[in-house]
Amino acid sequence: MSTSYSNLSSNDSNPRRCAACKYLRRRCAEDCILSPYFPASLPQRFACVHKIFGASNVTRMLQQLPVDQRAQAADAIASEAYWRVQDPVYGSVGVINLLQQEIYMNQRELARTQAQIAMYTAQQQPTEVTNFGPQQDSVTLERTFLEFNHFPNLF
Amino acid sequence: MGTGSSPCASCKLLRRRCAKDCIFAPYFPPDDPHKFAIVHKVFGASNISKTLQELPVHQRGDAVSSLVYEANARVRDPVYGCVGVISYLQTQVSQLQVQLAMAKAEILCIQMQSKSAVAHEVQQMDLSNKSINGSSQLMNISSESFWA
Numbered sequence: 001m002s003t004s005y006s007n008l009s010s011n012d013s014n015p016r017r018c019a020a021c022k023y024l025r026r027r028c029a030e031d032c033i034l035s036p037y038f039p040a041s042l043p044q045r046f047a048c049v050h051k052i053f054g055a056s057n058v059t060r061m062l063q064q065l066p067v068d069q070r071a072q073a074a075d076a077i078a079s080e081a082y083w084r085v086q087d088p089v090y091g092s093v094g095v096i097n098l099l100q101q102e103i104y105m106n107q108r109e110l111a112r113t114q115a116q117i118a119m120y121t122a123q124q125q126p127t128e129v130t131n132f133g134p135q136q137d138s139v140t141l142e143r144t145f146l147e148f149n150h151f152p153n154l155f
Numbered sequence: 156m157g158t159g160s161s162p163c164a165s166c167k168l169l170r171r172r173c174a175k176d177c178i179f180a181p182y183f184p185p186d187d188p189h190k191f192a193i194v195h196k197v198f199g200a201s202n203i204s205k206t207l208q209e210l211p212v213h214q215r216g217d218a219v220s221s222l223v224y225e226a227n228a229r230v231r232d233p234v235y236g237c238v239g240v241i242s243y244l245q246t247q248v249s250q251l252q253v254q255l256a257m258a259k260a261e262i263l264c265i266q267m268q269s270k271s272a273v274a275h276e277v278q279q280m281d282l283s284n285k286s287i288n289g290s291s292q293l294m295n296i297s298s299e300s301f302w303a
Contacts, residue, residue: 052206065234076234080225084206092237093221094221100244110254120262120269121265124269
């Protein structure tokens with residue numbers, strides 16, 4: 001890590017320094033690898049990342065990736081660092097646990113709901129008492145019975 | 156040296172003397188060198204030490220386990236790490252919520268159909284009762300006229 005103390009006073013107000021170089025109090029080179037992903041407008045983002053991973057580790061991780069994947073990697077690293085700062089014991093694993101619990105509860109609720117559907121569907125199946133035909137329901141049967149028994153003279 | 160005579164995995168890797176109060180020793184035994192190697196690769200020994208020092212002793216075991224999990228995830232997926240797992244689980248949650256909403260809507264439909272079927276039956280029975288009463292009156296009239 002190169003530190004240019006002679007330029008420190010002039011670079012204090014240098015708007016082109018990225019958050020990482022500002023935090024590390026060093027000159028921000030034109031090809032600074034961290035600069036595209038840790039803008040000066042988001043100082044907390046780099047502060048979290050540095051606290052959990054360290055600047056040299058993050059630099060190494062990004063250097064090992066193709067350029068087109070570095071932005072996603074920086075976002076993921078920043079998210080993991082944020083969760084670890086919020087929850088120093090479990091970090092992002094705490095988030096995973098919460099999601100797994102939510103999946104489990106939703107699966108149980110879905111199974112219960114599907115069982116209810118099956119029960120309702122079974123209750124609505126027509127009963128097999130008649131030889132009048134498969135489509136007749138109980139209301140039609142009752143009407144037929146009434147007609148036969150109450151209007152004998154008409155037949 | 157830690158809990159036993161041999162240095163812990165971290166002190167072995169860092170090539171230093173393993174003190175009696177080594178903060179890593181309880182969690183990185185010498186028989187599992189890979190465990191410390193992977194967290195050191197991702198987080199760095201000094202960051203892990205600082206993290207553990209800031210925690211009460213009874214929480215350090217869980218913290219080490221979660222750090223090892225995160226480090227493994229990041230080595231497996233150098234771009235997304237644990238965030239990849241979280242995205243996948245969030246997708247599962249969304250899909251389940253859609254399925255649950257559809258199932259609940261289906262139950263509502265079934266219940267509404269059932270209610271309207273019952274209402275229809277009641278209406279039909281009511282109509283048939285009225286027509287029976289009407290026919291009975293007709294029969295009374297016709298029988299009266301027969302004896303008249």
